[in-house]
Amino acid sequence: MSLSWMLFCVLCHHLLVLPTSFYSITNAQSFDYPIANLSTLWTNNLPSLSHNVNFTDRSRVRSLLLRSNPAGFGPSFACGFYCNGTCDSFLFAIFIVQTNSGGGITRPSSGFPQVIWSANRDNPVKENATLQLSGDGDLILKDVDGTLVWSTNTTGNSVVGLNMTETGNLVLFDGNNKAVWQSFEHPTDCLVPGQTLVEGQRLTASISSSNWTTGVLSLFVTSNGLFALAESDPPQQIYYRKKITGTKLDAGPSYVRFLNGSLSLYILSAEPRQPDDTIPVKPATSMQYIKFGSDGHLRVYEWNSTSGWTEVGDLLTKDLSDGECSYPTVCGNYGICSTGQCSCPIGTGNNDSYFRQLSDRQLNLGCSESTPLSCEASENHSFQELKDVTYFIFFVGDANTTEMSLENCRQACLNNCSCKAALFLYHTNASAGSCFLPTKLFSLIDNDKNKYKYNTSAFIKVQIPDVSPTPSLLEKKTSQTVIILGSSLAALFSVFIVVCILIILYRKKNDEEEYEEDDLHQVPGMPRRFSYQDLKDATENFCKKLGEGGFGSVFEGTLGNGTKVAVKCLDGLGQVKKSFLAEVETIGSIHHVNLVRLIGFCSEKSHRLLVYEFMSNGSLDKWIFCRNQEQSLDWKTRRKIIFDIAKGLAYLHEDCRQRILHLDIKPQNILLDDNFNAKVSDFGLSKLIDRDQSEVVTTMRGTPGYLAPEWLSSMITEKVDVYSFGVVVMEIVCGRKNLDRSQSEDSMHLISLIQRKAEEGQLFEMIDRYNEDMQLHGEEAMEMMRIAAWCLQSDFTKRPSMSVVVKVLEGVMNIEPDLDYNFSIPTLAAATVAHKEVDFGGSTPLLPSVLSGPR
Structure with a gap:
């Protein structure tokens, strides 16, 4: 044997036994490439991926890993980016494709890719999105703008590689070749031969064949059998039930397994044993898979080399009474x-x-x-x-x-x-x-x-349409005469009323200016008084607007001594004075590191201004509702912000001379300084309560989405602030608004969605998925959600006080063990009853019931 031939054989041997060392970002390797190493990055575009195939059904695959059929050709499992139609958006998916003897993807006119699993069906990505198997073992999908879309959350679990198996299972494995994460444990709408659907998992249909988004139909197994239902809120409407009767003595989970020739049900059973029941499936002559379709059918599809993918079974229909x-x-x-x-x-x-x-x-x-x-x-x-x-x-x-x-x-x-x-x-x-x-x-x-x-x-x-009867001709003429006469009298009367009002307003204005000083001298603990010209100069004629606060606009300014301040100019007529007095009296007489400090005020004729310490990082909502990774807060900062809010509210409720109810806790009213210390602001709606009062009666005030259920009865305690705090904590942990109209209808309301996820045991999915650090601290975030759930209890007597919340956050007390996630959420209709008093846009309008002092 020649030396050159020996060297060639040695080189081939090394290529065979060390395949993973050649997986690169471009995938420019042999056709069969089922495994990837750590620190591998793929980009979803044509130049960086060699396996791009367009099919005549307008679908396209960009394969990242491919496990060739053991026969050398035919149906093979691959994972990568998939799209259909205009290809404006892509799934990261596992699909079945046809390969030739060289392992290349082929048959573009008949071997259309069959998607059997997807990671991001509700959040598809765009061209140039990335998939990364990070150095610490996490599989991460990001959109082109860097937004985190999906990950396996396997950091720190000793992952050494990613494998596309012969059975169609995508597996992250450790050094002992043990699965750390696998797609089989997170099914979407399909099963492949050998795959099980266990209790707690479900197949969920897409909305339609062209819309991948999660639909309303799902299939699952329990100890009583196999069920299919249509989701509604409430209740769940079951349309298929294959119920198993009898008591099983051996323990174990219930599951169904797709086998060659049947879908077998194992109820409260551990293998090996015969299944409790089976649904016959046509014995396979080639590759098969089961798909739970958007129409609710559970169909079996099989590959035929002549006709392509064909339906060979409809498993549920024969058991349905009306087909x-x-x-x-x-x-x-x-x-x-x-x-x-x-x-x-x-x-x-x-x-x-x-x-x-x-x-x-x-x-x-x-x-x-x-x-x-x-x-x-x-x-x-x-x-x-x-x-x-x-x-x-x-x-x-x-x-x-x-x-x-x-x-x-x-x-x-x-x-x-x-x-x-x-x-x-x-x-x-x-x-x-x-x-x-x-x-x-x-x-x-x-x-x-x-x-x-x-x-x-x-x-x-x-x-029933409200249709009024058509009036007769005589009725019309009579009505017109009455309208003309009435309009003339009304016009004369209106002129008289306008003149009277102008006289009254003129006299009232003079009276207010005359007694203005006396009113303000009644405010205890008066902060520094500024002239209007002082603040006009400090703000450079109010040129730099910071935003909208309760009852007015806020401007940045600098005092003569160099101190940066935020100046709030109160808007409106009539009740503005009450708001001004309430805020000066409330915040001017209290001092706490987690409450915004009132430096001074101005009252000059019609001008009402409040001067606060400047908070350089603005309001909390700008940081927790954005999806920009650079501006997103890490877990440590979010936890500190929650702790700061809790301490500020505990001070208001328990450490002041009189208990102070804030009544409008929301992210817009939490301000952050340059070190991200959080401070509660905007006391325009605050209510002062004597220590011997347990509750007060007041009209509804605040912002929808943060209102406690007891507002509907108008009997409130400091626990309404606790409820609002719970909503804000959920927003901080989940990184989304309580009411987000960009979400689907069933996910629009955060608290309702959390309630449903708690029932399904899937609360972890609610943690801010666009923030990697939040995912890394998932257990701590889950514990914080439990604190929030405690604060959201429907019965206000079961909510903790804010001082108890502080102790729990400090680790000296435990969370109540038996929490009820069946939150009572004030309906939109109920909030609309008070629409004249509640602002749906975020800034809170003035209410007639705002107090100017304690009662």
């Missing part, structure tokens, strides 16, 4: 399914038509209300009765139904503005039956009396 019509979204919201055909509800009287098709060409998209339901006009709510129309929950015996009479069922729906329909299943006794009141109405089912013996009715709530 296709038993799926919640088959005909969209309000649609009626009859033998697979969709239509809208049609009234039986006077040709009433309260619903119309969303699309005349796609009837399965559902129906919309001709006149939307309005809680403000609930007196015009009525029902459209549909006889022999049923709902999918009645076929599975949903536990959310209630036994009652038909009339009580209808009345209960009318009394609940959120109720969309009263669905009734009659019992043998016609006076009683099962009542279901959905807050979201999915597809209805035409009840074929020849097929089913159910006696059912659906009463869909509708809004």
Whole structure:
């Protein structure tokens, strides 16, 4: 054997036994590249990735890791960036692609990529996004602007590499080749052969085949069997149940496993043993996978070298009583399914038509209300009765139904503005039956009396248009005469009233200027008094505006001695003086390191100004709601800010001569100095309470989203500040606003979302995902969320005092162990009742009930 041939063999040997050493940022290596080392970075663009394949179905894959089929060609598992259509956004996903004998991705006209898992379905990334396997073992996905989109949170777990396995499992492994993190434990909407779905996991369908966002349908397993449901808030509406009866003696988790030939259910069982039940699947002749589709079907797909991917099984339909019509979204919201055909509800009287098709060409998209339901006009709510129309929950015996009479069922729906329909299943006794009141109405089912013996009715709530009768010609003429005469008298009377008002205002202005000095001398502990000209000079004619505060604008200024200050100019008429006196009296007489210090004031004729110490880093909201990594606060700073707020409120509630209720705690009213020390500001709404008072009665004030439930009764204590503090803590930890209209409808309200995540055991997902340091301190952040949840208890007597919160943060007391995450959140409708007193925009308008002194 020649020397050159021997050297060639040695080189090949090293390439085979040390493949991971050649994984680079460009992936310019052999076709089979299933493993990556630490400190590997991939960029989602054409120049940096060699495996870019466009398919004729308009999808595209950019493969990062690929595990070739053991046969040398055919279906293979790969992970990388995937897009479809215009490719404005990408998923980091695992997909099945076709490879040739050289391991290259092929068959672009028929071997379309099949996505079986994705990391960021609710937050796709753009061109030039990055995926990094960091040096400390965390797999991190960032968008092109550097925003953290997703990570495995595996830092410090001894990860040594990333592997795309032969079974389609993406695995982070340690030095002992043990899985530290794996995609199989975080399923999305698919299962591959050998994969299990265990108790606590679920498959969740996408909204549609073209919209990857998480939808409302999900599939999961419990100790009672396999279930599929449609999410609504509340309740969850089950449409499929494969229930297992009997008691199992051996312990272990319940799960289903996708095997060749069946989907096997193991209920409270540990292998090895026979499954408790199976759902037959066509035995595989090639690669298969199961997908939980956006329509709620659980289908099996198989690769055929001739025809491509084909459906070979529909696993749930054969167990559903009404076949296709038993799926919640088959005909969209309000649609009626009859033998697979969709239509809208049609009234039986006077040709009433309260619903119309969303699309005349796609009837399965559902129906919309001709006149939307309005809680403000609930007196015009009525029902459209549909006889022999049923709902999918009645076929599975949903536990959310209630036994009652038909009339009580209808009345209960009318009394609940959120109720969309009263669905009734009659019992043998016609006076009683099962009542279901959905807050979201999915597809209805035409009840074929020849097929089913159910006696059912659906009463869909509708809004009756308020149409006034058309007046006669004589009535019109009479009305016009009355209007002209009335208008003339009203004009004369208005001129008289305006003259009187001007006289009164002129006299009042003179009286206010005359007694202004006396009023201000009544303020105890008077800070330094400035002239208006002093502050005009200090602010350079109010040229640098810092922002909007309660009741006015705030400007940056510098006093003659070089001290930087923030000058608040109070706006408005009438009640401004009360606000001014309340704030000067409240903050002028108290001193604490975590309360903004009032340096002085100005009262000159109509001018009312307050001079505060300058806080160089502005308000808290500018730091916790931004997604700019450079401006984002780390965990240590956020924790200190929470501690500072707690100490400031504890001082107000317990250490002053009179208890002070702030009543408007929110991030905009928390200011930060140059060292990020937090100080509570804006006392325009504060209320002073004598020590012997346990509660006070006052009108609603504050900002929606931060208002405690007891505001609806107007009986308040200092615990309303505790509740607002809890909301702010949740915002700080989660890095998002309590009300975020950029989110999907079911994620818009932070506290409601936290309540749902707590029930699902997924609170960790709520920690600020755009901040790596927050993810690293996940356990501490979770503990802080428990403190916040304690402060958000619906019963204010179960909330801690702020001094107790301080002790818990100091580590000298423990959190209450039994917390109720079923938070009572004041509804938007309730907040709207006081819309004249509450500002939805963030700055709080003046309220007539603001006090100028203690009572």
